[in-house]
Amino acid sequence: MKLIIGNKNYSSWSLRAWLAAKQSGLAFEEIIVPLYGEGWESLKRDDSGLQASSGKVPLLWDGExxxxxxxxxxxxxxxxxxRERFWPKDETARGMAxxxxxxxxxxxxxMRSEFPMNIRKRFDGIQPSATTRDEVVRILGLWAEARARFGSGGPFLFGTFGAADVFYxxxxxxxxxxxxxxxxxxxxxMQAVWEHDWMQAWIEASENEEWVIEQYDSAPAIG
Incomplete structure (x- = not known):
């Protein structure tokens, strides 16, 4: 099984797929394709897998x-x-997850547009738009409900690490x-997620990457 992903510092969707692959417990080969790097456009044209995904990562190959x-x-x-490896056993909790x-x-x-993922960077004094503030409030409300109703079994949204934590x-x-x-x-x-062994491995790898995408390394222009 092969998992094709983008730069670990920037690719949020790749992080989700990679965490899902780790959560599965299955062995897989990790292949990193630097986004927007040299040869990126030709790779999208020439790689049959990337053609199937419209030139986007992540992409999972499993045999045929x-x-x-x-x-x-x-x-x-x-x-x-x-499915129990990813989703809560309780029907109500599973529905919410x-x-x-x-x-x-x-x-x-x-929020995605104003706050692109950049694991290595810390930005000070960022004032998000009203829409992003509303989206943040919505996310925090969902986290609060999940933790209050279903989080007694551990530090994650539904107690133990699962699909919801992968996606958030x-x-x-x-x-x-x-x-x-x-x-x-x-x-x-957030501390529980950040300190999870898989996240720490991803963070360490992102910090060791040499690739820089300039448009994501400067403070976002908002407003």
């Missing part, structure tokens, strides 16, 4: 099977190893990079 899109990758892996993952997958466009891990990184003020319960959750 090609799966693109981070949520599709997570669900494919869940089917292979057992699925809804939160789907919302993260399809929403928060303004890049948000944790964004909140840290852009100095987003959060209440205590959210800070504790």
């Amino acid at each position: 099977t090609v799966v693109w899109d981070s949520l599709a990758i997570l669900e494919y892996l869940a089917d292979k190893v057992g 699925r809804a939160m993952v789907a919302e993260m997958h399809s929403s928060y466009h303004t 891990a890049p948000v944790v990184s964004r909140f840290i990079s852009y100095g987003v003020a959060v209440p205590g319960f959210a800070g504790a959750y």
Whole structure:
């Protein structure tokens, strides 16, 4: 099994797929394709897998099977190893976790644009737009509900690490990079995600990358 991902410092969708692959427990080969680097355009044209995914990462190869899109990758892996490895056993908790993952997958466009993932950087004095503030409040509200209702079994959203944490891990990184003020319960959750062994491995690798994408390394212009 091969997982094609982008730069670890910048690619939030790659982080999700990589965490999902780690969560599956299956062995996989990691292949990094530097985004926007030399040869990126030709690679998108010439690589059959990237053609299947419209030139986007992440991309999972498993024998004859090609799966693109981070949520599709997570669900494919869940089917292979057992869905309980990713999703809460309790039906009500599982329903909320699925809804939160789907919302993260399809929403928060303004926050994504204003706060692109950059694990290595810390930006001070960033004033987000009103839309981004609303999106942050929405995320914190979902975190609070999940933790209050279903988080008694551990430090993560539904107690133990699972699909919801996989999908909100890049948000944790964004909140840290852009100095987003959060209440205590959210800070504790973010610390648990940030200190998770897999996240630490990803963070260390991102810090050792040589690639720099200038447009994501300067403070965002908001307003």
